Amino acid sequence: MTNRRHFLAAMGAAALAGCAQLGKSARNAHVVVVGGGFGGAAAAKYLRLWSDGRVRVTLVERNAQFISCPMSNLVIGGAQTMAHITHDYSGLRDHHGVRVIQDTVTAIDPSARELRLASGERLHYDRLLLSPGIDFMPESIEGLAGHEDEIPHAWKAGPQTALLHRQLAAMPDGGVFAIHIPKAPFRCPPGPYERASLVADYCRRHKPRAKVLVLDANADIQSKKGLFLAAWGDRYQGMIEYRPNNQLLGVDARTRTAKLEFNDVKADVLNVIPPQRAGKVVDLIGSRLVNDRWVSVDWLSTEVSDVPNVHVIGDATLSAPRMPKSGTMANQQAKVAAAAILHLLADLPPNPSPVVMNTCYSYVGSDSAMHVASVHRFDTAEHTFLPVEGAGGLSAVASPAEATAAQAWAHNIWADTLN
Amino acid sequence: MKLIRPLIFLWLGTMAPAIHAGGMAIDAGRTLAATCANCHGTDGHSVGGTESLAGVPRDTLLRKLAAFSRGEKPATIMHQIAKGYTPEQLTLIAEHFAAQRTHTGH
Ligand SMILES: Cc1cc2nc3c(=O)[nH]c(=O)nc-3n(C[C@H](O)[C@H](O)[C@H](O)COP(=O)(O)OP(=O)(O)OC[C@H]3O[C@@H](n4cnc5c(N)ncnc54)[C@H](O)[C@@H]3O)c2cc1C
Numbered sequence: 001m002t003n004r005r006h007f008l009a010a011m012g013a014a015a016l017a018g019c020a021q022l023g024k025s026a027r028n029a030h031v032v033v034v035g036g037g038f039g040g041a042a043a044a045k046y047l048r049l050w051s052d053g054r055v056r057v058t059l060v061e062r063n064a065q066f067i068s069c070p071m072s073n074l075v076i077g078g079a080q081t082m083a084h085i086t087h088d089y090s091g092l093r094d095h096h097g098v099r100v101i102q103d104t105v106t107a108i109d110p111s112a113r114e115l116r117l118a119s120g121e122r123l124h125y126d127r128l129l130l131s132p133g134i135d136f137m138p139e140s141i142e143g144l145a146g147h148e149d150e151i152p153h154a155w156k157a158g159p160q161t162a163l164l165h166r167q168l169a170a171m172p173d174g175g176v177f178a179i180h181i182p183k184a185p186f187r188c189p190p191g192p193y194e195r196a197s198l199v200a201d202y203c204r205r206h207k208p209r210a211k212v213l214v215l216d217a218n219a220d221i222q223s224k225k226g227l228f229l230a231a232w233g234d235r236y237q238g239m240i241e242y243r244p245n246n247q248l249l250g251v252d253a254r255t256r257t258a259k260l261e262f263n264d265v266k267a268d269v270l271n272v273i274p275p276q277r278a279g280k281v282v283d284l285i286g287s288r289l290v291n292d293r294w295v296s297v298d299w300l301s302t303e304v305s306d307v308p309n310v311h312v313i314g315d316a317t318l319s320a321p322r323m324p325k326s327g328t329m330a331n332q333q334a335k336v337a338a339a340a341i342l343h344l345l346a347d348l349p350p351n352p353s354p355v356v357m358n359t360c361y362s363y364v365g366s367d368s369a370m371h372v373a374s375v376h377r378f379d380t381a382e383h384t385f386l387p388v389e390g391a392g393g394l395s396a397v398a399s400p401a402e403a404t405a406a407q408a409w410a411h412n413i414w415a416d417t418l419n
Numbered sequence: 420m421k422l423i424r425p426l427i428f429l430w431l432g433t434m435a436p437a438i439h440a441g442g443m444a445i446d447a448g449r450t451l452a453a454t455c456a457n458c459h460g461t462d463g464h465s466v467g468g469t470e471s472l473a474g475v476p477r478d479t480l481l482r483k484l485a486a487f488s489r490g491e492k493p494a495t496i497m498h499q500i501a502k503g504y505t506p507e508q509l510t511l512i513a514e515h516f517a518a519q520r521t522h523t524g525h
Contacts, residue, residue, distance in 0.1 A: 046453070049461075335450060335454070339445045342445060351445075355503075356454060357503060359458065359496065359500070371495070371496055373500055374503070375503020375504065377503075388502070391499060392500070392502075393499040401495065404468065405458075405469075407468060408458065408465075408469045409468075409469075411466050411467055412456070412457060412458050412459065412460050412467075412468070413456075413458075415460060416456040
């Protein structure tokens with residue numbers, strides 16, 4: 001009992017000291033968030049929520065609206081509309097008091113803690129959080145750069161999503177829809193195979209003689225392999241052809257030809273998902289990127305390893321072991337970042353044992369889906385997140401019930417991120 | 420540095436409600452429960468299609484979570500997720516949701 005009483009007394013003192021510090025440094029502190037996607041928008045919201053509105057938050061996002069990549073493959077396959085995946089930032093502005101600026105960041109000075117926008121406005125920050133997602137590296141495929149209208153990626157949802165659907169709808173029956181997948185790591189490991197499934201679902205109904213050709217630079221299907229192969233066999237008998245180890249070297253945009261290591265493939269619709277790297281705005285902080293592509297962060301706080309006061313989350317980071325680049329994960333990391341930033345602003349240590357989890361649903365047809373799930377705990381010895389052994393896993397089979405669950409996930413994560 | 424050690428104890432969950440009442444560091448239960456929000460809504464206020472956890476009594480939720488992690492309650496996904504949390508973490512999560520007001524907005 002005495003021990004506990006002493007402990008309580010120590011606690012009280014700590015709490016008071018902490019309050020004083022929050023009063024001094026966190027109150028009126030200013031956090032700037034760049035990128036209003038799954039990571040950045042959620043971070044902006046939770047920074048306000050968890051500081052009870054005491055910390056000022058400015059969100060800089062170049063697009064006027066939030067268009068969700070999750071569920072965008074349904075739009076490409078004609079089973080959903082653009083309106084379904086399009087949301088706005090009014091919730092962050094009106095419910096949470098986030099200042100949302102539609103603009104692009106053009107310069108960052110980490111030593112002066114200042115960034116500049118294309119409009120010329122300068123923003124001073126106490127802490128900066130970047131969640132810029134990915135940028136493409138089209139120059140690594142000859143002939144691809146500048147041709148995204150003829151050869152869409154549709155790997156950032158928006159006009160490209162609508163374009164790829166139109167190309168599919170205009171494709172002749174008996175045509176070839178080819179998808180190229182870059183070497184891992186890329187955003188959303190099961191996404192390309194989900195897309196192949198939903199394009200086949202569309203073709204089964206509208207163009208039964210069409211073919212879906214999956215040209216994968218990887219040696220194998222990157223996620224949910226058994227479940228995808230089972231669905232492709234059951235539902236699309238022979239319509240989807242999978243070719244592993246097919247590295248794309250170049251394209252001819254005029255003839256929609258994919259030039260692979262061993263042969264050329266001429267397609268009616270050519271969907272090339274280019275190799276990816278951290279969103280280019282990270283180059284402005286002067287961090288040394290891993291493999292020239294990804295930002296290395298301290299996963300306890302999400303602070304960039306070699307740039308103080310700057311945090312990076314989401315697809316742009318060098319992922320912890322077996323941590324996927326997903327919208328769920330970006331949203332989860334946003335909460336680790338928000339809590340850590342608020343603690344650091346108050347001179348408190350970050351939570352020493354954060355937990356994140358991931359669920360990714362994939363559709364195998366417009367009415368059937370499956371999931372992969374995992375839970376990741378911060379491991380003090382390794383100083384990174386590690387998956388909890390024995391937890392997580394895959395669906396036993398794809399099912400209509402999980403398609404309903406996938407929609408529930410989408411509505412809840414959109415609301416948790418934006419409203 | 421005096422501050423740090425007691426705070427770490429806090430994060431282990433011993434005194435989480437006190438720290439929240441202090442209005443400074445963020446409650447451990449709150450951050451753990453935030454990992455459920457992608458499917459169950461912010462602070463357990465589901466916008467539809469999943470169970471709202473806000474206001475569910477602590478013991479009711481703990482019984483369900485324990486049944487999921489032991490594989491006794493049929494599920495598509497919750498049995499896999501519940502296994503990822505320690506009993507102490509599940510208790511903090513259940514306490515957080517139990518303390519939330521039930522929602523009338525949705
Ligand atoms: C087809 C497809 C399907 C997917 N399905 C799923 C799924 O079912 N489940 C799932 O969990 N994940 C899914 N994902 C993955 C998910 O979309 C990403 O992992 C997620 O968007 C990553 O979040 P982020 O915050 O890192 O980046 P994003 O969400 O891309 O957000 C980055 C934001 O930053 C902005 N930005 C970038 N640079 C600047 C700048 N300089 N100035 C201002 N703004 C800037 C961008 O405009 C963008 O809005 C899918 C992805 C694809 C492509």
